[in-house]
Amino acid sequence: MPAPRIRSCAGLGRYILSKGFGIGVTEYKETAVRLEEVGVLASDTAVLLRLMAGYRNRLVHFYHDIQPEELYDICQNHLNDLETIAEGYRAWLNEHPERLDEGL
Secondary structure, X not given: OOOOXXXXXXXXXXXXXXXXXXXXXXXXXXXXXXXXXXXXXXXHHHHHHHHHHHHHHHHHHOHHHOOHHHHHHHHHHOOHHHHHHHHHHHHHHHHOHHHOOOOO
16 A cells, blocks of 8 residues: 655644554644644644644635735744654654554
8 A cells, every 4th residue: 555645744643643543633733732642742842733733724714814924924934843843753753663654
């Protein structure tokens, strides 16, 4: 079976929860909460993911309220948040390779 196509930080988190812990989540914000509960992400990193999930929901449901200046600010000043979350995932994956399959 081919590896799943994971397209977001929250999507990877949902995959880790599902494959590593047998936990299903339906909301992106819940993903951050559950990842912190099971020890995949530190509290401050989970907060970043929860904020990103909330912003994702704004982009999807209230896109007409998003101003170009707001997006520009995020792209200029907050892209390192993605790397912080990715590093949290990498650290956990390196410490717990037995929890996931080879497709990840």
